[in-house]
Amino acid sequence: MSFQLVHPSTPAEAVRLLSGSATGDIAVLSGGTDLLLDLDNARLAPKRVLSLRKLPWRYLRWSADSLVIGSTTPLRAVENDGEVRRRLPGLWEAIRDVGSPALRSRATLGGNLGRGSPASDLIPILLALDARVRVVGPGGVRELPVDLLLQGSRRTTLGPAELIESVTLPASAPSTYLWQRVQPVNDISQVGVATAFVPQGPHWRIALGGVQPRARRMSEAEGVLPSARPSHFEVELAAQEAARRAEFVSDKRATESYRRRLVAVLVRRAIQTTLERMSKATPSRKAKR
Ligand SMILES: Cc1cc2nc3c(=O)[nH]c(=O)nc-3n(C[C@H](O)[C@H](O)[C@H](O)COP(=O)(O)OP(=O)(O)OC[C@H]3O[C@@H](n4cnc5c(N)ncnc54)[C@H](O)[C@@H]3O)c2cc1C
Numbered sequence: 230m231s232f233q234l235v236h237p238s239t240p241a242e243a244v245r246l247l248s249g250s251a252t253g254d255i256a257v258l259s260g261g262t263d264l265l266l267d268l269d270n271a272r273l274a275p276k277r278v279l280s281l282r283k284l285p286w287r288y289l290r291w292s293a294d295s296l297v298i299g300s301t302t303p304l305r306a307v308e309n310d311g312e313v314r315r316r317l318p319g320l321w322e323a324i325r326d327v328g329s330p331a332l333r334s335r336a337t338l339g340g341n342l343g344r345g346s347p348a349s350d351l352i353p354i355l356l357a358l359d360a361r362v363r364v365v366g367p368g369g370v371r372e373l374p375v376d377l378l379l380q381g382s383r384r385t386t387l388g389p390a391e392l393i394e395s396v397t398l399p400a401s402a403p404s405t406y407l408w409q410r411v412q413p414v415n416d417i418s419q420v421g422v423a424t425a426f427v428p429q430g431p432h433w434r435i436a437l438g439g440v441q442p443r444a445r446r447m448s449e450a451e452g453v454l455p456s457a458r459p460s461h462f463e464v465e466l467a468a469q470e471a472a473r474r475a476e477f478v479s480d481k482r483a484t485e486s487y488r489r490r491l492v493a494v495l496v497r498r499a500i501q502t503t504l505e506r507m508s509k510a511t512p513s514r515k516a517k518r
Pocket residue numbers: 256257258259260261262263264265266281300301326327328329332335336337338339340341342343344348349350351387391392393394415416417418
């Protein structure tokens with residue numbers, strides 16, 4: 230396959246190039262870990278590939294109440310930031326187990342969101358942390374909750390000439406991400422569970438990945454955790470509610486009923502781990518699985 234590789238150096242130039250191309254004629258390349266597979270197996274056959282590499286979107290910016298991550302920042306850079314691990318342990322856990330260190334040196338948050346896979350390990354924790362996404366396009370800049378970016382399996386609400394510039398998260402939140410896979414490395418999660426406790430109500434956030442048609446918050450389960458210190462009974466009720474309400478499919482990775490049972494177990498453990506993190510400042514590596 231042959232295509233022209235273009236390297237715009239400003240967001241405005243990138244948007245102009247995208248606006249001037251017919252859908253399907255141009256593809257966006259960030260780290261390329263998903264896109265190169267699509268090109269390899271001819272799922273996509275663009276005339277041009279637009280690389281985001283020269284755009285000024287590689288950064289982590291901390292302020293008193295937020296962390297802004299540029300969309301082309303490699304996941305490895307986020308993982309290696311000690312403050313991410315300390316303040317947002319659930320995000321750190323979700324990133325730590327994406328593929329391999331080599332893959333994470335290329336893969337980006339913008340690419341993971343742009344893909345919008347129901348099996349993404351990053352989207353559930355972004356949902357649980359109420360992440361906001363900054364998007365640039367022909368109409369200028371807009372900001373939206375990550376929930377409104379996701380449309381369905383591998384579909385987002387981004388326009389054809391829109392790009393994700395950055396993701397904004399709270400500066401800290403007790404949080405946890407747990408997953409189950411057939412193979413621990415380089416495999417897709419059968420189920421991913423993210424929980425977070427945030428001071429603004431509703432306090433508890435529970436989000437699931439590996440569900441259909443897209444990762445989603447489980448507001449019904451969140452609703453049974455009214456206080457900062459839920460009882461064992463309330464935690465169990467939330468876990469059962471999440472398992473009952475989620476929509477699963479049976480596929481080669483797991484049956485629907487196995488996924489449902491996994492969700493009940495992982496939601497319970499994730500809430501318990503988040504509760505421990507609310508009392509202790511430092512996240513424990515052991516608490517992950
Ligand atoms: C071996 C292997 C293992 C993997 N393991 C995991 C895993 O454990 N967990 C997991 O969640 N994922 C996993 N993945 C998937 C992949 O690595 C992630 O989705 C990655 O974060 C994608 O980022 P990227 O920068 O490589 O995206 P790219 O491949 O560059 O782009 C992916 C898509 O997003 C769009 N896009 C990219 N950047 C932007 C932007 N700024 N704005 C708008 N659209 C954009 C592109 O158009 C493209 O369609 C794995 C992939 C492989 C190959």
